[in-house]
Amino acid sequence: MSASTLISKQVANFSQGALKAVLYLPGATAQGPTPGYIGCLESGAQSQSQFDAESAARQRIAFLQAAKQRLFALGAQQVIGPIDGDTWHRYRLPLAGATGLTFLEPSYPTFTSGDFIAAGMPVIATYSTSVVTDLRLALEKLTEAETLDQSHLLRVGVKIRCIRLRDFESELERLYQFSIEAFKHNFLYTDIDPAAFKMLYRPLVGLLREELVLLAQEDRADGKLLGVVLVVPDQADRSAVIVKTLARHSAAPRGLGRYMFYEVLARAHQLGYSKALCALYKDNNFSAFLPEQIDGKVIRKFALFGCDQ
Numbered sequence: 001m002s003a004s005t006l007i008s009k010q011v012a013n014f015s016q017g018a019l020k021a022v023l024y025l026p027g028a029t030a031q032g033p034t035p036g037y038i039g040c041l042e043s044g045a046q047s048q049s050q051f052d053a054e055s056a057a058r059q060r061i062a063f064l065q066a067a068k069q070r071l072f073a074l075g076a077q078q079v080i081g082p083i084d085g086d087t088w089h090r091y092r093l094p095l096a097g098a099t100g101l102t103f104l105e106p107s108y109p110t111f112t113s114g115d116f117i118a119a120g121m122p123v124i125a126t127y128s129t130s131v132v133t134d135l136r137l138a139l140e141k142l143t144e145a146e147t148l149d150q151s152h153l154l155r156v157g158v159k160i161r162c163i164r165l166r167d168f169e170s171e172l173e174r175l176y177q178f179s180i181e182a183f184k185h186n187f188l189y190t191d192i193d194p195a196a197f198k199m200l201y202r203p204l205v206g207l208l209r210e211e212l213v214l215l216a217q218e219d220r221a222d223g224k225l226l227g228v229v230l231v232v233p234d235q236a237d238r239s240a241v242i243v244k245t246l247a248r249h250s251a252a253p254r255g256l257g258r259y260m261f262y263e264v265l266a267r268a269h270q271l272g273y274s275k276a277l278c279a280l281y282k283d284n285n286f287s288a289f290l291p292e293q294i295d296g297k298v299i300r301k302f303a304l305f306g307c308d309q
Contacts, residue, residue, distance in 0.1 A: 009085050011074055018044030019063040019110075023071050024085050026190050033308060035188070036076025038067050039084035039091070043110040057118075060111060064119035072309050080124065080306035081116065082108050086190045088200060092127055092280070097300035102242055103235050104279055105129065106302070116305035124306040125187055128288070130278045130296035135269035137294035141262040148259040154219060156253050158226060160263070163213035168205050172198045174215075178225035182247045187282065188304075207232050211271060212241060214264050216248070216256055226252040229260040231268065234277065241268045243278045246287050261290050 012023040022040040043060075068079045083091040090106045095113050117123070132138075141147055150160055163171050176197045183189055208230075216227035227248040234240035243264070248257045265276050278291045280302060290296075 012070065014067050014070060016063045016066060017059060019060065021063075021067055022084070023067060023074070024083070025071070025074060025076060026086060033077035034075065035306075036071030036074065036079045037083040037085065038064065038071070038079065038081030039089075041082055041108045041111050057112075057115065060115045061118045064111075064115060064121065068119065068121065068307070076309070078306055078308045079121065080188070080304055081121065082106075082111070083188070083304070086192070087186070087188050088190075088192050088197070092302040092304055095123075095126070095301040095303050097129075101300070102129075102277060102279065104232065104242055104244055105300070106280075113303060113305070121305035121307045123303045125304045126283045127280050127302040128283055128298045129280055129300040129302075130291035130298050132265065132276045132278065132291055132294050132296045133274070134295060135265050135273065135276060138262045138265035139269065141294060142259075142266055146255070147262060148253070148255045153216070153253070153256070153259070157219045158216055158253060158256070159219040159223075160214055160216050160260070162210040163208070163215055165205060165208060165210050168202075169198075171215075172201055174225055175201070175228065178228060178249065179247070182228075182249050204232065207235065209233060209271070211267050212264060214260055214267075216252065216260060225249065227256045227260050229257075229264045231264050231276075233273075239274045241265075241273050241276050243276055246281075246290075257287055258290060261287065262294075265294070 009024045009026050010022055011025045014021045014023050020042040021038050024037040024039060026035060026037060071079045082093055092106050093108055093111065093113055093116070094101070101107055153160065173194070176194050179197070180191060212231040214229045215225055217223040217225050228245060229243070230245040232242045232244050234242050246257055246261055268276060278296060281288050
């Protein structure tokens, strides 16, 4: 993360003892209270004795309470955490299954869900990571009558293609335009400028396989993107892939996201991968049910915490 991407939202560095955070005021939202975020949580070494562990927990709770009150004093009407400035960057805390996190999943190692809850910030949103261990089931889903196929998509003016990694900068520009439109109704969405967006995604280019990033676009020259599924090979488990992003434009035909999800997992199977991690989907979003349809099992839960003034 670059300091330049946060400078307009960062309002204060905050510390107590060995505990540190950055406090943010991202600006008023169209609806609801003005938020403030607690992010970039850090701490010094923690002692291992039971007495010290209990004392450290009290310190973390007091720290979060003080950070919350500071944000209220700065004008926030609602405090949420952990969020490193916005939802384009690291946010969410593991609730369960925190071991074995992939490199794409967030972690604030010292802090726990109990710290936030004890500090008067209950859970306000939950997210899941599921594992699918039989990718052949995705192939079967593609044959079902309710699943779109490429011939139907072509008839309605949509074509599916792989990302062009040799033209990654141009693809990033298209992905940026798609993302700010497709995600604008997401929980806690804020705009991001093109340079900051590209800075976030450029590090992925060396990890991607073209066959595992599918773009749906209008079937015409320079047709706009209507859907994206971005899958990254797991860097710790060569048998696995991680479904990082699945999104569709509001103008996309109904069922496009379902088709792209099963299609990319079928391609992963054909490439020799045996399982997929569907990472960090919000529990009530449109794609949350898709892993369940191919026997996906939730292995980790994450949450955001917050409270009103």
